[in-house]
Amino acid sequence: xGNIYSAQNVAAYFIYELNEQKGFINSQTLQQLLAILDKQWxxxxxxxxxxxxxxxxxxxxxxxxxIEVAYKENGNQHIELPAKDWYLEYGQFQLAYRxxxxxxxxxxxxxxxxxxxxxxxxxxxxxxx
Numbered sequence: 001x002g003n004i005y006s007a008q009n010v011a012a013y014f015i016y017e018l019n020e021q022k023g024f025i026n027s028q029t030l031q032q033l034l035a036i037l038d039k040q041w042x043x044x045x046x047x048x049x050x051x052x053x054x055x056x057x058x059x060x061x062x063x064x065x066x067i068e069v070a071y072k073e074n075g076n077q078h079i080e081l082p083a084k085d086w087y088l089e090y091g092q093f094q095l096a097y098r099x100x101x102x103x104x105x106x107x108x109x110x111x112x113x114x115x116x117x118x119x120x121x122x123x124x125x126x127x128x129x
Contacts, residue, residue: 002045005103007034007052007064010113011071012082012100017117025079027071029120035062037116044112 014033018025025033034050041049048054055063070083082099105113 002041002047002049002109003103003106004047004051005049005105006100007050007054007067008070008083008085008100009103010034010037010049011067013102013105013113014117015079015082016102017114019080021117023117023121026076027068027074027079028076030067030071030079031062031064033116033120034064034067036120037113038062040112040116 011030011034014030015025018029034054038049038054041047050064052064052066055065071079084099
């Protein structure tokens with residue numbers, strides 16, 4: 001079946017996971033991970049993982065525009081924390097500025113996401129060596 005999630009929340013998962021593993025992640029890496037996951041999600045579940053529209057551009061590769069905009073200020077530097085967004089809790093009168101949360105993946109979905117990270121790390125290590 002496979003749920004559909006916000007790309008911002010999936011990106012937050014990747015950032016937290018790679019930071020926990022002491023891995024490197026920047027905006028370009030993030031887009032590549034999202035592309036791999038989206039492709040695998042479509043093969044497995046028959047639809048995109050993201051609510052947002054994605055673009056396959058010849059010049060830049062795979063792009064989720066909202067992710068590109070949110071992490072543009074980081075450039076090629078390592079991303080320590082997910083992007084922040086304004087949030088207004090129901091019944092509150094004050095906006096809070098907080099990082100995006102991680103999605104509530106099912107066990108099968110989380111396995112696919114972790115497999116995406118493993119695949120990316122394997123391919124990345126082969127390119128470097």
